[in-house]
Amino acid sequence: MSPSLEYLNDVTTDLPVHPVATKAMGVPGIAAMQLDDADKHEVVLKYFRAFIADLCEQFKGGHPGSAMGMAAIGVALYKYVMKFSPKNGNYFNRDRFVLSNGHACLWQYLFMHLVGVKEMTVEQLKSYHSSRYDSLCPGHPEIENDGVEVTTGPLGQGVANAVGLALATKNLAATYNRDGHELVNNMTWVMIGDACLQEGVGLEAVSLAGHWKLNNLCIIYDNNSITCDGTADVANSEDMNAKMRATGFNVIDILDGHSNVSTIVHALLTARSSDKPTFINIRTVIGFGSQKAGQASTHGAALGPDDIVNLKKTFGLNPEEHYVLPVEVYNFFKDVPQRGHQLESDWKSKLTAYEKEYPDLAAEFKLRVAGKMPADWTKFIPKKEDFPKEPTATRKSAGLVGNPLSENLQNFLVGTADLTPSCSVAYSKKVDFQSPDLRTACELNGNYTGRYIHYGIREHAMCAITNGLSAFNKGTFLPITSSFFMFYLYAAPAVRMGALQGLHQIHIATHDSIGTGEDGPTHQPIALAAFYRALPNLLYIRPCDSEEVAGAFETAIKATETPTIISLSRQVLPQYPQSSREGTAKGAYVFVEEENFDLTLIGVGSEMVFAIQTKELLEQDYGIKARVVSFPCPRLFEQQSKEYKQSVLQPRAGKPTIVIEAYAANGWERYADASVSMRRFGKSLPSKTAYEYFGFQPKAIAPKIKDLVEEVKRDGIEILRGDFRDLNGVLGVGFEH
Amino acid sequence: MSPSLEYLNDVTTDLPVHPVATKAMGVPGIAAMQLDDADKHEVVLKYFRAFIADLCEQFKGGHPGSAMGMAAIGVALYKYVMKFSPKNGNYFNRDRFVLSNGHACLWQYLFMHLVGVKEMTVEQLKSYHSSRYDSLCPGHPEIENDGVEVTTGPLGQGVANAVGLALATKNLAATYNRDGHELVNNMTWVMIGDACLQEGVGLEAVSLAGHWKLNNLCIIYDNNSITCDGTADVANSEDMNAKMRATGFNVIDILDGHSNVSTIVHALLTARSSDKPTFINIRTVIGFGSQKAGQASTHGAALGPDDIVNLKKTFGLNPEEHYVLPVEVYNFFKDVPQRGHQLESDWKSKLTAYEKEYPDLAAEFKLRVAGKMPADWTKFIPKKEDFPKEPTATRKSAGLVGNPLSENLQNFLVGTADLTPSCSVAYSKKVDFQSPDLRTACELNGNYTGRYIHYGIREHAMCAITNGLSAFNKGTFLPITSSFFMFYLYAAPAVRMGALQGLHQIHIATHDSIGTGEDGPTHQPIALAAFYRALPNLLYIRPCDSEEVAGAFETAIKATETPTIISLSRQVLPQYPQSSREGTAKGAYVFVEEENFDLTLIGVGSEMVFAIQTKELLEQDYGIKARVVSFPCPRLFEQQSKEYKQSVLQPRAGKPTIVIEAYAANGWERYADASVSMRRFGKSLPSKTAYEYFGFQPKAIAPKIKDLVEEVKRDGIEILRGDFRDLNGVLGVGFEH
Incomplete structure (x- = not known):
């Protein structure tokens, strides 16, 4: 096998072809490949794909197609290119990997299993789509699980997260690395499908990656030309490579991405030494091996037993056997944990050397590695x-x-x-x-x-x-x-x-x-x-x-x-004399107390000013006494004790509580009986006039509150049950402006 | 003046240069320009820009910069290229115009005034940023006002709206136009600033415009290289033209967009006969004429009196005079309403001819022009x-x-x-x-x-x-x-x-x-x-x-x-025997009535099944009687009479009401005293198991409701006041999974 020749045959690249991986890169890369490795790859790939198909068949669901299509990319990443430590997902200088097409998560779970992530057992793999509460194999990757950098699933998010991860590395490297001391130099790899660069959030993010020249970012595009609706060209005709070049990326184009591991390895290593972020456009076949290969039907449903029999026959596997991962497949990945261990210990040595030379910087760096704020x-x-x-x-x-x-x-x-x-x-x-x-x-x-x-x-x-x-x-x-x-x-x-x-x-x-x-x-x-x-x-x-x-x-x-x-x-x-940071931390607190009160006013943020002014006007014009509660955060208030809550809102006093906030009242019904709030969209007016227009002025609010207080005095607080009062405005249904 | 020569000097284009506008295009275009028109343009532009500066100065606010920078583009559009009728904003086959950079609305308002939109008086122009409730000049264009196609402001929306407008034309044209009967053939023009193609929604939309080959869409990019944070290159380094080409647009690049009206006219006319959507990249100077021209400070604030004096002096205008629009400026646009009138009557004739030849199609078309659904x-x-x-x-x-x-x-x-x-x-x-x-x-x-x-x-x-x-x-x-x-x-x-x-x-x-x-x-x-x-x-x-x-x-x-x-x-x-479309239209209705009920259960959507099952279990296990209300839409229910509302929810009966919905309870407090709801994020589990995991199963719900019913019987319904009960789950603050 001559990887470099093949490489030149089916790849076009903006970058000088990376000759061979060197020891300095810390990964085996092309140099470690042997003449018979292509055969080994074939073996690994067929068992991998059959295993994915079996997993999805178990509960008749899941996303087999892309997980099978991307198999060769995974071998390139996990075996040859990615610097990480399967036994320690938190190794600080690890390459970050993001599966932006999160529905292909089985792909990641199975590679995690193969490289020896301890918790990722076969039993766990089989918990995909099961009723197990403790599954480590949810329908999309979740950050809580070792080996997963970010939770993905909503498309486009992952590629943007990856830009953030690469930014983090760049910033830390520039801040802490010194000549001869490369403490932080990890790559960020992100797999995307067709969706992630259709989604606006992905497009926004890649613009920034290009602008910032994040050359430590590599986007690997699983270009299988299939989306749920069929061929991707029903909704997309762009020249994606040209677009990514215009956005500031180097582009590598790979025509056979379903089997040729060495080509992919070469491309990934090339990305590692690029001057810009890299976009690798890899043509794959969704559901490779299935009779429905290349079709949308392999995307979000199990293949079905007949198809799986056929697939195994095609691959020369026994159709009667399920969940088969022979020892040669495990052996193939056996060196990965050891390499990870070496990376970790090398990094620890680096940190020790750095500490000696830059003790102050190192102290700050270690605090940040520990995830701690300075104490003061x-x-x-x-x-x-x-x-x-x-x-x-x-x-x-x-x-x-x-x-x-x-x-x-x-x-x-x-x-x-x-x-x-x-x-x-x-x-x-x-x-x-x-x-x-x-x-x-x-x-x-x-x-x-x-x-x-x-x-x-x-x-x-x-x-x-x-x-x-x-x-x-x-x-x-x-x-x-x-x-x-x-x-x-x-x-x-x-x-x-x-x-x-x-x-x-x-x-x-x-x-x-x-x-x-x-x-x-x-x-x-x-x-x-x-x-x-x-x-x-x-x-x-x-x-x-x-x-x-x-x-x-x-x-x-x-x-x-x-x-x-x-x-x-x-x-x-206004700056209020009674405002309090401790009260704010509790979500709500008494702002103005009144002993014999007729009502409680809830003031929030900008609209506190109306609560205070209305309180004064109620007393002045009608002799009505209002307490005022400041309520910056309902969520924090919910966490307080029942006693505290009742002391703030006094619900048992039988007096009405009215919230004043220029938002929809929804949710305030938990604490208030009535609102001065917004039931329609706003209006272009100067701030003060806008408030007036919608009835946010004490002289408009006070008479309505007076009426409510009198009604409650007459008929009892229970009349407000199930009759929340919106004191201003009309209901915003039907178009009105 | 030799427009074509100038055109070739500072323009690069993917398209064949459009030679001259013809009568067939229905607009005057280049052919109508006279040798002295460049002088006229200069006059119009200087008064236009000074007027914008004066308007922003009045209330010391607004967005003068881009409105001034884009002046020449407006002259090209409103005087020479756009097919519309100032006296009738609803003329059906009008060119649609969208100001996607809506903050530049004064630009549009002033052109509307100059071309004779009746309501757009000088007095109205002066109401920009005023306290007038009846202003037609809000801070961003609003659809309610004649001459405005869509409300814009949130950036990126307008350019996507424009793709929809162009799609509408394409679909109507393909559906109703026949040989010799071009009923619908309008262009859609959309102005954008730097933001609209930074925003993801804009990027998504242009991908589709390119895919659909909407050659009736022209994006006019006011490329002034300035955003709020300074020069646009603090956050963007893309080759925008290359990116738009890759997206399927023809690109025209204009280097001087602040004065050379004929160049812009030529480009716009070229777009009108393009085979793809067109992107015209026009370099302008933000705040042109101001001492702060080209700076971010002209974007979102008035220029200040000194700068305006200077601007008027530079333009050869009298700094003592404000809001000056001399008769020659009005005269310049005098032909526009007449042209619009002609377009309208031509179109009416076309429709009449079409009706004769295609009476059925015409009837359907006219119904749709009237905005009506078929009666049946x-x-x-x-x-x-x-x-x-x-x-x-x-x-x-x-x-x-x-x-x-x-x-x-x-x-x-x-x-x-x-x-x-x-x-x-x-x-x-x-x-x-x-x-x-x-x-x-x-x-x-x-x-x-x-x-x-x-x-x-x-x-x-x-x-x-x-x-x-x-x-x-x-x-x-x-x-x-x-x-x-x-x-x-x-x-x-x-x-x-x-x-x-x-x-x-x-x-x-x-x-x-x-x-x-x-x-x-x-x-x-x-x-x-x-x-x-x-x-x-x-x-x-x-x-x-x-x-x-x-x-x-x-x-x-x-x-x-x-x-x-x-x-x-x-x-x-399940399909419920008692479900009702009439009840749905009222937002909520009684699903199962009980005469001597102990509580009311609110069931919603998918979770109705739990309400029904819980009702049965409560009766079977505890002899507790629950009414059930179906509540598909609170907003519709709010519109019903007080009597209807009380008949559905019976708040005066002193019995608790409990809503069962697998969402956050926020808002239900208006109608319920307690909830079975979600206070944290969900979990990857099969549907049924997911519900069980979060306590949505009758055997978990029923005992809690029994306790609540007993508590209320013992202590009275008033104990629930200010004490909304979340019957399942824990509060989702702090990270837990």
């Missing part, structure tokens, strides 16, 4: 008395609180979706994360050590890349994102994936509510908070002033396995 | 007795109900995000919407008359393109989209824009809730329903069986100014 981070958060006395937009408050943290804490990686002037996250002495080439070219203050990230107008990729940053090694980075709150709807699928994976992140969401003003209804969120308040494992905190912003940041930083959205105003808001 | 559409919906008796997945029911409608009604345009096998929307005898070239190439059953659309794995663009389809001429199309419900989170920004604009659409969202099973938590929506239930002007309907699916379709088709999501199960569900 709270000292960077201003005290209540440090805040300005004059009315201040909470987006500015977020700058006052967050920017000293960003400036001083090396694990903060601060980003914005092109809203630097609006979101106040640009900290003092910031250096941009940029390719050094770009810095020379346009004299920007940026390089790979930079911790301020311009994501462009790509909210979705920003948050999906951020998931990769957080997942690189939990705690090594605490990424911040920023945009208008409304545009966290664009990013919502990625924010959700952060919550699902328990990733530590802070999203700075400014211009919340109709108070954002003139930009109009397109920019005024009404329903979005209802989503984030319902989303598991996410904190949506809406502070009313600088002090509550401080509370929001403290809470967010301490919530190490939960992303937080801090929701902030464009417009100035 | 309800006959295509099966009766209750027509449905299968055996358990049926509601996604299958949606096929049973929807597909006869799709097959028979020409206004139905049915699409899928690559889930044809899963979403059951492929109707009998469907023809795909495809470029005829593609059909030849791969023998697909498709052409431009096709009404089945393969959007690829691009949920966001699917819904944004759908907005363009619905907005083309309200009622001409009733577009259907389809995907898994979870992926309507990807599409959410576009679905929201549909609701905001009052567009008629039906979204078929299958695989809802944890019942979707093995695909796991990434595919199991928990919080998404809370968003759509809170979103104004949207119906989220979750039917429990075929009959309720019929009710959902009927309701959705009648809601002509509201989009509807019909949320459907993957798994089979």
